[in-house]
Amino acid sequence: MRRAKDAARSIGLLSDAQKREALQAIASAIAGAADEIIAANADDLRRGRDAGLSEALQDRLSLDESRVAALAAAVREISVLPDPVGRVLDRRTLPNGVALTKVSVPFGVVGAIYEARPNVTVDITALALRSGNAVVLRGGSAAASSNAAIVSVMQQALASVGVDPGAIQTVDPFGRDGARALMTARGLVDVLVPRGSADLIRTVVAESTVPVIETGAGVVHIVLDETAPLEWARDIVVNAKVQRPSVCNAVETVLIHRAAADRLVPAVVEALVSNGVTVHGDETILELAGQGVPATEEDWEAEYLSLDVAMRVVDDLDAALDHIRRYSTQHTESIITMNEANAARFTAEVDSAVVMVNASTRFTDGGEFGFGAEVGISTQKLHARGPMGLAELTSAKWIARGAGQVRG
Amino acid sequence: MRRAKDAARSIGLLSDAQKREALQAIASAIAGAADEIIAANADDLRRGRDAGLSEALQDRLSLDESRVAALAAAVREISVLPDPVGRVLDRRTLPNGVALTKVSVPFGVVGAIYEARPNVTVDITALALRSGNAVVLRGGSAAASSNAAIVSVMQQALASVGVDPGAIQTVDPFGRDGARALMTARGLVDVLVPRGSADLIRTVVAESTVPVIETGAGVVHIVLDETAPLEWARDIVVNAKVQRPSVCNAVETVLIHRAAADRLVPAVVEALVSNGVTVHGDETILELAGQGVPATEEDWEAEYLSLDVAMRVVDDLDAALDHIRRYSTQHTESIITMNEANAARFTAEVDSAVVMVNASTRFTDGGEFGFGAEVGISTQKLHARGPMGLAELTSAKWIARGAGQVRG
Structure with missing residues (x-):
């Protein structure tokens, strides 16, 4: 988490073009490492079958050549979306001449907790990086080998274009302790997005001290x-x-x-x-x-x-x-x-x-709404509501410019 | 909490004029009940002195005629601020003709946890009602008599103009259990604002399952x-x-x-x-x-x-x-x-x-920034950052209008 926080500093200052380049490097690296990723995924599938994982979960977990190609394509699509950082959200001039501008900035470090879906590893990383954030992942033990392979490929891709690979972190090697550390890393992780079953979401909401964006169930x-x-x-x-x-x-x-x-x-x-x-x-x-x-x-x-x-x-x-x-x-x-x-x-x-x-x-879908990518659909009322796009992975900062003004 | 949630339905549908009228009724009622409020405050001060409350805290707790007049004046000021509900935040038309509008809506129920400051009881209630929210208050035992008197006066004022008095609730009679119930009332309380010491804020952040907006310390x-x-x-x-x-x-x-x-x-x-x-x-x-x-x-x-x-x-x-x-x-x-x-x-x-x-x-102040009123200064990155005005007490809702469209 400390490593991600450090990396967030440089990631947050990358230009639009640099972030695009980084994502394109990741897309190419994933496509190029398809064999390696599929081999790691086969390990997970073998363990899953031995552990009696349901057919539906096995299907969600499984990666073949066309699915790996789809992962790379999704990253490429995210890479060409407009940069959500640096938008002017408000502007006002105080009577004394101090000029205020509210601009969108990255959160810093985005955490994600999800289950047995290697595609989320890629999606959420691409979305986080596109919006200038570092990411800490907890993908669950069922997909541990797949996620480890994917994370390593993505980290190498970042390094290859001169971007700090520390911007992609995983707590999977630390199991449940890692998940707990992620949920309580207030001050190091700025926002946590749980994706998965109602049970998973309930647990994250109950145990987190880090602010959570709930992506909820739909009755x-x-x-x-x-x-x-x-x-x-x-x-x-x-x-x-x-x-x-x-x-x-x-x-x-x-x-x-x-x-x-x-x-x-x-x-x-x-x-x-x-x-x-x-x-x-x-x-x-x-x-x-x-x-x-x-x-x-x-x-x-x-x-x-x-x-x-x-x-x-x-x-x-x-x-x-x-x-x-x-x-x-x-x-x-x-x-x-x-x-x-x-x-x-x-x-x-x-x-x-x-x-x-x-x-x-x-x-009700980020793609249908024209957001280009979807982080999830928020059913809470704080910060984001409904389909969340890249803009929902940013916060804001007020910048004040004066010429010596003091408060009367 | 259930009572506040029920009241939130009708409060959220009040017109701008009705909300203004309700706040003006509250302002008049507070001014008119100054003697009663000051007498209740004297009880708190007596208990505070006996319990060895510090001079500074006694001063924050204490109400006299001019302070009660200031409470009423603050409510009147909030009553004439622009209605933050119903603003169009985004608008888009899908290629198939479905028209989307994102509008600001009240959160529903706003919770507040604070200490020994009767003025927060009035401020946060006025801010919550102006933005169409019901409120659940936890003001702490040191100000229990003052807060009970103020809440009762405000509830009667709502009833006098035909607004559901259930929109103002307090958990103070239930002590620490009340505070705990408020912090874990996920689904009934939509957002919780702690105001007070760093310790208080830490506790609320750690124990709440309700989303919290942290109004933090300033080094x-x-x-x-x-x-x-x-x-x-x-x-x-x-x-x-x-x-x-x-x-x-x-x-x-x-x-x-x-x-x-x-x-x-x-x-x-x-x-x-x-x-x-x-x-x-x-x-x-x-x-x-x-x-x-x-x-x-x-x-x-x-x-x-x-x-x-x-x-x-x-x-x-x-x-x-x-x-x-x-x-x-x-x-x-x-x-x-x-x-x-x-x-x-x-x-x-x-x-x-x-x-x-x-x-x-x-x-760095809501008043200086031109917000007219200040809920607090958010030092977190989710939902609100920096001085929070009435707009930060609203969420959003997407409204979609179609003519039979289905997804292809």
Whole structure:
């Protein structure tokens, strides 16, 4: 951590061109070291199989030639994004002539804690360096060999272009002690980003004294209001559930206004089922649709991340807002409506990072928002909310220029 | 906390005019209840004297008629500041026509933990309500009677204008358990602001699972560079030390370039001493000035908050930057110089909330910056840095408006 803090000094002063060059060196080095990285990854996979790692986790862990090429490509994409450092955020001149400028600056040292995903090692390092930060990584034991190989390749790449390789640090060799040291390195690490399961995030939030940006779970809702056009309702619900069910912006619960239930439920459920979705419905849903399985309390709380969806008929917009207040994780909610007053109430009263009218929740994404890269999707309210791009990896500094002024 | 969270819903939806009216009702109610508040304060003072509370703390705790009038006046001033909610922070239209707007929104519930200062009870409540937030207060046992009286008056004032009085909550009746509950109320409290001693802030940072904005200590430096004009050097150092020594933006250490020491030290030290300041100097300082007391390692770390200052001769700008890196609390540093290259290096390399050239560090202040009110001065890098105004008590929300768009 001390090493990263020292390196942060020089990294923070690199020019736009130098940071771009450093990232391009990393991209080339990763592409050039594909064999070495894949061999290290094979070690992890062997250990994972012996330890009974699930198929899904093995898949996330596994690297082949095309995945290593994708890692290098991602770094190249990040390298050409605009420099987030040095933007003028505010400017004011005091009555006495002192000129104030608020400019964006790197945080210094960004920490990341994640699990069994070697691609995060590359992504978060590239994002941190592009924004002028050093990085301290904790990638977890399941990917230890892969991450060690990748980190070493990236460090050598930095050194090859005259950038302090200390800017990339890992605490993986120190296991759980390393993770604990990272979480409590207040003063050395400026911000910590956990990426992974709800459990991992909870632990980091509870144990960290370093400020954390929570990238959270998504129990995402779509409300089909009384006036929802059938086609929009059906297309948006199917898209939000089916296009990529495993991600946090996929819809998990659909709430239908009672006055629109007869009109909407049969067609929406039919469209979902024909796309392989299991509908967990309340009694009215099951009656009207003639298919589906009964929903229980657990279904309203579920972040399925699978081809399952909960559906419930609500009496009115107030009941929908109550349900959302109770079960939402404040990630993304959308209402399908032609009623402008209801749209306005929904956007004002729903307290989520992204609140939508007549659009698919799948748009909550740094790429879709035009940020070029995504650090994660913040579901907290401090510093960053919703999709985080490079700008969210910067802090600010006030620069004051005077000519001898003193306070009266 | 649950009560504050419920109240936050309606508070967050109040119009600018309604929030202004609520604060004006609070101001009038405080002014009208001066006798009651002063009587409650007398209880606290009696207990404080019996418990051996220091004179300085008794003074901070004590309320008389003019201080109660000042509390009411502060609320009135905050009431007429521009509404920080509903500002458009970003706007973009996706290629598919979905319109995105990022607007400022209240946090929801703001927590505050502070010590023996009834004025913070009023200030932080007014700031929180003006920015559409509910507030949960922990003011400490020394001011328990005063705070209870003030909270009750403010709650009644809200009720009198039809605003939910639940928006102002205190955990003081629950003592330390109350403080602990506040620090761990993640999901109910959105942000926690500790105000007070370094010890208090450390405890809150260590024990909170709620996101904290640290308002920190100031070991503030002024560097007198080789080219510093004598008059600026002397006037700025004296102003920064003497004008109000007890506050965090007062200078604590002055570093003097060796090549300017003969020229600057005698006059600067003489001006300080004639203003009642004790100079803790290194050997060269004491020799050149012919007065002062020897500085030890502890002096470089000291936040005196008194008429004391540490002074040290350094070989060059690099040595000054090294000293600052080691001892600064990253609050405010200023350089006095006519050398533009050194000014540029200083503003680029010093990693503090406010970095100044040729101005007094006393300008680091929400009022001086033109914010109208000050929540505190953030020395952390997440969310807010430097003086915090009402805008720093808001978060953001993305609102997306579509016409049936789905992700391809």
